[in-house]
Structures are given as C-alpha cells and as structure tokens.
Amino acid sequence: MPHDEVFEAMSTAFEGGAPVALATVAQTLGSTPRKTGAKMLVREDGTFVGTIGGGCGEAEVWQEAMDALEDGEARIVTVDLTEPVDGEDKICGGIMRIFVERLEA
Amino acid sequence: MTNPAEVARALLTAAREGPAVASCTVMGASDGVDVALGAKMLVYADRLLGDLGGGPLEAAVVEFARDAIPRHLVQTCAFTPAGEFVEGRRAIEAADAIVEILVEVIEPAATLLVVGGGHVGLAVGQLGAMLGMEVAIIDDREDYANEERFPYEARVICGDFAEELERFPITANTYIVLVSRGHKVDELALRTVAERNAGYVGMIGSKRRTRTVLQHLAEEGVDKDELDKVFTPIGLDIGAETPEEIAVSVLGEIILVRRGGGAQPMSEYGRLLATTRR
Numbered sequence: 001m002p003h004d005e006v007f008e009a010m011s012t013a014f015e016g017g018a019p020v021a022l023a024t025v026a027q028t029l030g031s032t033p034r035k036t037g038a039k040m041l042v043r044e045d046g047t048f049v050g051t052i053g054g055g056c057g058e059a060e061v062w063q064e065a066m067d068a069l070e071d072g073e074a075r076i077v078t079v080d081l082t083e084p085v086d087g088e089d090k091i092c093g094g095i096m097r098i099f100v101e102r103l104e105a
Numbered sequence: 106m107t108n109p110a111e112v113a114r115a116l117l118t119a120a121r122e123g124p125a126v127a128s129c130t131v132m133g134a135s136d137g138v139d140v141a142l143g144a145k146m147l148v149y150a151d152r153l154l155g156d157l158g159g160g161p162l163e164a165a166v167v168e169f170a171r172d173a174i175p176r177h178l179v180q181t182c183a184f185t186p187a188g189e190f191v192e193g194r195r196a197i198e199a200a201d202a203i204v205e206i207l208v209e210v211i212e213p214a215a216t217l218l219v220v221g222g223g224h225v226g227l228a229v230g231q232l233g234a235m236l237g238m239e240v241a242i243i244d245d246r247e248d249y250a251n252e253e254r255f256p257y258e259a260r261v262i263c264g265d266f267a268e269e270l271e272r273f274p275i276t277a278n279t280y281i282v283l284v285s286r287g288h289k290v291d292e293l294a295l296r297t298v299a300e301r302n303a304g305y306v307g308m309i310g311s312k313r314r315t316r317t318v319l320q321h322l323a324e325e326g327v328d329k330d331e332l333d334k335v336f337t338p339i340g341l342d343i344g345a346e347t348p349e350e351i352a353v354s355v356l357g358e359i360i361l362v363r364r365g366g367g368a369q370p371m372s373e374y375g376r377l378l379a380t381t382r383r
Contacts, residue, residue, distance in 0.1 A: 014113070024207070075142075097132075099132055104109070105117070
C-alpha cells in the first residue's frame with residue numbers, strides 16, 4: 001500500500017523536468033524480502049527513494065536503473081537470492097525479477 | 106502512438122488522486138512476437154491510454170486488467186499472442202509463444218475511516234496508519250476527537266456523525282470501521298454509508314445487537330443487499346480481547362477483503378491437505 005514516497009518523489013522530479021528510473025518487483029519465486037509491486041525510484045544524481053529489498057540485489061538494480069536513465073531502455077534484472085549463505089547477505093532464498101524503466105513527463 | 110510522457114503523468118495522477126488504473130507492461134515475449142519490452146498500456150474502468158499493438162492479445166489483457174482493478178492486483182501474467190491466458194509454470198513452458206505482462210493496479214493509498222474515537226477506534230487507526238492507509242477518525246466528542254489523542258498520522262474530524270459522514274468522500278478503496286460508543290450511533294453511521302459502495306464496512310457489537318441494527322435499517326428501506334455486505338460482528342475470530350487485539354482482528358479482516366486469502370493458520374494447510382488426500 002504505501003507507495004506514496006515514491007510517487008511524491010516522481011512528482012517532484014517531473015515538476016523539475018527531470019526523468020526518473022522506476023524499478024518494480026514484477027515477480028517473485030520463493031522467499032523474497034519484498035513482494036510484487038514494491039518500488040524503488042532512482043534519480044539522475046543516483047539518489048533513490050523506496051526499496052526493493054536492500055542488500056546486493058538492490059545495488060545491482062540501482063546500477064541498472066542508472067543505465068536505464070542513460071540509454072532510456074527498459075530492462076529486467078533477475079536477483080537470485082538462492083546462493084549458499086556465506087556472509088550476511090542473501091539469506092532469503094528466493095528469486096526476484098525486477099522491471100526497470102525510465103519515465104519522464 | 107501515445108506519448109510516453111502522457112502515460113507517465115497519468116500513472117502519477119492515478120497514484121495520487123485516482124481513479125485506479127491497471128498499468129499493463131510487457132515484461133518479456135518469446136522470439137518472433139511483435140511487442141516491445143517495456144511497452145505500456147493503462148487500462149481504466151472506462152477507457153484506455155496507450156496500447157499493446159491491438160489484436161487479440163491486447164483485448165485479452167484489457168479484459169484481465171479491468172477485472173484486476175477491484176482486486177488491487179499486482180501480478181505478472183502470461184498470455185499467448187492469440188490472447189489466451191496461460192497459468193502455471195508447466196503450461197507456460199509448454200506454450201509455443203508467450204507474452205509476459207506485469208499487471209499492476211495503481212491507485213491512491215486505501216482510506217481507513219474510523220467512526221468513533223474510543224479505545225478501539227484509537228487502536229484501529231494506529232494499526233491502519235502502520236499499514237500505510239490514510240486514516241480518518243470521526244467522533245462528536247471533543248475529548249475523543251482531537252489531534253493530541255492520536256499519536257500517528259490521522260485526519261481527526263470532530264462534528265456531527267451524520268453530517269460529517271455525508272460529506273466524507275467514499276470510494277471502493279475506502280474501508281469503514283464502525284466502533285462508536287454505542288449501537289445507536291453505529292446505526293446512524295451505517296445508514297449514511299451503507300449504500301455508498303465502500304470497499305468494506307464493518308460494525309462492532311454482539312450478534313444480537315448488530316442483528317437489531319440491521320433489522321431497523323432494513324425496515325427503514327436501506328437496501329437489503331448492501332446490508333448483507335456489512336461485516337458484523339466485526340473482525341476475524343482470533344479470540345481478541347483488548348482494543349489492540351481487536352484492532353488486529355479488524356485489520357486482519359480488511360487485509361483479507363483486499364488481498365484474499367484463506368484466513369487459517371498457514372500451517373493448517375499442510376495438515377488439511379494431508380487429511381483430504383488420505
């Protein structure tokens with residue numbers, strides 16, 4: 001339900017004529033930190049609002065979002081959290097597919 | 106082709122002001138299927154913005170998306186290019202060609218309208234705020250309807266119940282909880298909201314009390330079908346006793362209405378399955 005901060009940030013960016021990259025969890029398999037529909041918004045300066053689950057996966061998505069802002073292409077990032085536990089990250093054990101798009105008003 | 110900027114602005118409007126829209130985005134397609142990754146169509150209850158290239162695929166997505174709006178659905182679905190809905194991993198793998206569509210209902214945060222600012226109303230509002238709902242609380246007593254009483258984000262309305270409720274905007278995304286100081290007030294409140302197509306109306310009270318209220322309203326001519334939809338006695342049966350526990354029971358019921366579910370301990374499903382298979 002609470003998408004407000006993401007859309008508020010989108011509104012502010014649009015008012016200033018800036019594009020944003022929007023990452024949305026489109027599909028999950030197994031146990032994942034966030035559910036389908038969770039969103040993260042990335043601005044051109046690299047700052048972001050919202051979360052799609054934190055950890056390594058999020059860094060990867062952030063990079064793809066920055067790339068999408070650059071080239072305008074939509075893309076899908078698959079975050080695999082099923083790897084064996086060797087550190088503190090990726091203990092959820094699921095897979096998320098995240099849709100990343102550039103939006104501009 | 107629709108301007109992508111127009112689509113982006115429409116998404117924003119849907120999220121901030123409504124009405125709800127089902128955003129349909131191409132997530133992927135088998136080789137040779139002529140749709141672009143990221144193509145987006147917005148499906149409203151009564152119109153479309155953008156397109157997925159027309160044809161049977163688009164028609165099927167529109168139909169599915171319209172149905173998704175009242176269910177607040179967010180899901181990636183598979184269709185064949187001929188517009189057949191394909192469900193389940195095996196069926197998807199077996200299909201010759203597939204188009205994956207992220208169907209996502211975008212709408213303003215749900216509103217939780219709490220009628221009555223007493224102990225239960227206070228707890229219900231608090232839990233609603235925690236769940237990200239826009240909370241409004243109405244009472245006609247200043248002591249129970251003032252900003253200090255509610256240590257969370259809520260719109261506190263002090264005034265005549267009937268008048269304030271008439272004025273309050275109610276949509277399919279409004280969830281109304283009647284927990285006022287007595288069944289007289291609940292009855293009055295229910296009379297003003299029963300026929301306004303809220304997403305949920307729940308009323309606290311014993312079975313006997315609430316039955317009397319429903320009977321009165323039916324006699325007064327309030328639509329019987331609408332009265333049948335009222336969740337009363339309110340909440341899920343989890344043995345709730347304290348105001349906070351009652352709030353969990355009530356919000357549990359609201360989540361159930363919004364999202365669907367079995368309202369059983371999940372651990373029971375395995376056991377139930379084992380029993381039926383025996």
